[in-house]
Amino acid sequence: MKILAIDTSCDDTSVAVVEKKNNQIKTISNIVSSQIKIHAPYGGVYPMLAKRAHQENLVPTLIQSLKKATLLKSVSILADRHRLTQKGKVKELEKNKILNKILEKDEILLEKTVKFLEKYEKPKIDAIAITNTPGLEPCLWQGINFAKALAFGWNLPIIPVNHIKAHLSVNWLTPVGSKSKIKNQKSKQIEFPAIGLVASGGHTELIYMPKQGIFKIIGSTRDDAAGECFDKTARILGLPYPGGPAIAVLAAKKESGIKNQELRVELPRPMLFSNDFDFSFSGLKTAVLYSFQSQKKSIKESQNYKIAMAKEIQQAIIDVLIAKTLKAAFHFNAKSIIAGGGVLANQELRRQFKIKSLKLKIPFFIPEKNLCMDNASMVGTEAIISNLKTTNWQKIKASGNLNI
Ligand code: KG4
Numbered sequence: 001m002k003i004l005a006i007d008t009s010c011d012d013t014s015v016a017v018v019e020k021k022n023n024q025i026k027t028i029s030n031i032v033s034s035q036i037k038i039h040a041p042y043g044g045v046y047p048m049l050a051k052r053a054h055q056e057n058l059v060p061t062l063i064q065s066l067k068k069a070t071l072l073k074s075v076s077i078l079a080d081r082h083r084l085t086q087k088g089k090v091k092e093l094e095k096n097k098i099l100n101k102i103l104e105k106d107e108i109l110l111e112k113t114v115k116f117l118e119k120y121e122k123p124k125i126d127a128i129a130i131t132n133t134p135g136l137e138p139c140l141w142q143g144i145n146f147a148k149a150l151a152f153g154w155n156l157p158i159i160p161v162n163h164i165k166a167h168l169s170v171n172w173l174t175p176v177g178s179k180s181k182i183k184n185q186k187s188k189q190i191e192f193p194a195i196g197l198v199a200s201g202g203h204t205e206l207i208y209m210p211k212q213g214i215f216k217i218i219g220s221t222r223d224d225a226a227g228e229c230f231d232k233t234a235r236i237l238g239l240p241y242p243g244g245p246a247i248a249v250l251a252a253k254k255e256s257g258i259k260n261q262e263l264r265v266e267l268p269r270p271m272l273f274s275n276d277f278d279f280s281f282s283g284l285k286t287a288v289l290y291s292f293q294s295q296k297k298s299i300k301e302s303q304n305y306k307i308a309m310a311k312e313i314q315q316a317i318i319d320v321l322i323a324k325t326l327k328a329a330f331h332f333n334a335k336s337i338i339a340g341g342g343v344l345a346n347q348e349l350r351r352q353f354k355i356k357s358l359k360l361k362i363p364f365f366i367p368e369k370n371l372c373m374d375n376a377s378m379v380g381t382e383a384i385i386s387n388l389k390t391t392n393w394q395k396i397k398a399s400g401n402l403n404i
């Protein structure tokens with residue numbers, strides 16, 4: 001079974017082909033078209049710019065993905081000739097009327113999609129998986145409308161996918177290039193009940209999974225998400241967007257010859273000992289702001305101060321994420337911990353998570369760094385691993401809020 005998967009939930013346009021064969025799920029292609037350059041000047045994602053960029057990027061990203069999967073084939077001369085017959089023209093007109101309706105609000109995408117469907121044959125895939133929740137609604141709609149147009153044009157079923165579940169399910173993907181039996185069995189080692197942590201730019205969720213395909217939220221952030229905290233505090237320090245990788249780079253550096261007491265930074269670990277599985281990161285952001293504002297100009301502009309601050313911000317977030325996840329794992333007697341989301345691309349977080357879970361003898365699973373970030377391969381994997389139902393393309397709607 002082959003699935004074409006699409007994700008436009010935030011600022012990345014991604015299209016993947018994922019295959020299930022011999023009880024393994026593999027990525028055949030996974031193309032991500034990043035919008036970082038567009039949003040960097042604003043210090044965050046600007047939804048209407050993201051929506052427009054999705055319109056521009058969806059067809060080229062699809063072409064790239066199908067090409068990589070060797071599924072892109074131009075229509076045959078015979079089929080092309082048939083299009084020009086009277087019967088062919090009527091059929092085409094009817095088809096374009098419906099495509100016009102599906103993409104009526106997305107002019108750029110409409111033109112590109114009609115041309116694409118005329119030029120290329122229906123690829124050998126079985127269904128289209130599309131993220132329909134949660135995310136930025138204008139962005140979600142771009143992907144949904146595009147998926148609808150393809151589903152209609154190719155007469156294929158469509159599978160709506162939850163982006164947060166997909167961030168966890170990508171752990172069941174067989175790693176690329178893995179041939180050894182041991183590695184291929186990675187998926188079988190994830191035992192239930194499991195605790196899942198998703199930390200990204202928009203979400204910080206702790207999820208209890210009693211068995212495959214069942215997700216129950218047990219804790220969430222009450223304000224900012226962990227990734228959002230990285231992004232906002234980076235901005236305070238004058239670092240570029242996205243803030244997570246920028247802080248990580250700085251935190252990995254050594255301060256040189258620190259003597260000055262003023263350069264020491266201590267930040268709170270919000271809700272570390274609270275009696276639940278919730279998070280809160282806005283207080284951390286405020287603490288960074290106050291500390292920054294209270295410093296002399298010469299200090300806050302010094303590289304040493306920024307390094308010390310980056311280390312402390314990163315460690316504060318790491319401490320809370322790991323402690324709360326382990327607490328949940330104990331509470332629910334979890335046999336595995338699985339993690340995902342952009343923040344989990346953080347090298348120091350990955351390292352400390354592995355050490356702590358090893359000490360406590362709870363198997364810890366985490367995708368490769370590029371699969372932690374938004375990508376469509378995770379969407380295809382979730383569609384397959386959770387055995388999601390196909391539906392009629394007319395019925396799919398976007399929902400910005402998380403509803404598990
Ligand atoms: O999952 P993702 O790609 O998109 C959302 O669904 O939000 O996550 C993006 C978030 C951003 O806030 C970014 O700063 C953060 O993940 N991030 C990182 C790192 N790489 C990306 N945070 C910390 N360390 C990193 N290396």
Ligand code: ZN
Binds near residue numbers: 163200201373374
């Ligand atoms: Zn995400």
